[in-house]
Amino acid sequence: MNRQLQGLEDLEGTYPFDLRLSVQALRINRFFWELRRAENRQAFLDNALQAMQGAKLSEHEQALILNRDWIGLVRYGVNFFVLEKLARVLRLSNLEVYAAMRGETLEAFLQTRRVPDAR
Numbered sequence: 001m002n003r004q005l006q007g008l009e010d011l012e013g014t015y016p017f018d019l020r021l022s023v024q025a026l027r028i029n030r031f032f033w034e035l036r037r038a039e040n041r042q043a044f045l046d047n048a049l050q051a052m053q054g055a056k057l058s059e060h061e062q063a064l065i066l067n068r069d070w071i072g073l074v075r076y077g078v079n080f081f082v083l084e085k086l087a088r089v090l091r092l093s094n095l096e097v098y099a100a101m102r103g104e105t106l107e108a109f110l111q112t113r114r115v116p117d118a119r
Contacts (some may be wrong), residue, residue, distance in 0.1 A: 005018060015074050015075050017077060017079075021076070021077030022077060024076070024077050025076055025077030025078050025079075027055060027056060027057055027058075027061070028057055028061045028064075028065075028073075028076070028077075028078055029077075029078055029079050029082050030055070031052070031055040031057060032078065032079075032082035032083060032085045032086050033082045033085065034055075035082075035085040035086060035088075035089050036085060041089050044089060045089065048065070048066065049062065049066075052065060060076075061076070064076060065086070068090075068100065070083070070097050070100050070101045071100075071101045074101070083097070084097075095109065095110070095118075
């Protein structure tokens with residue numbers, strides 16, 4: 001691990017992103033990036049498993065996606081900006097994803113914000 005990142009893994013809620021994770025998650029990040037194309041979005045919605053297998057995602061990567069394990073995806077090395085592409089395909093807002101990352105319902109999550117009635 002990069003010396004500048006040593007000890008970060010001990011900080012709760014901190015998920016260092018380094019070259020190792022970048023390489024590990026390259027296929028899944030590319031898969032999400034390609035969801036910007038309508039035909040890829042539709043293929044995913046029609047048959048997610050087939051689309052993921054076609055992209056040569058590992059069983060672990062497929063499970064992260066199928067289980068909507070948002071925080072697991074971040075820990076695995078998925079870039080948040082491409083993770084948003086998956087959320088949009090699934091018609092989820094950022095707030096819904098943030099709530100899921102915390103293991104909360106959207107309503108419970110909103111109560112922790114300064115604008116609890118925001119959507």
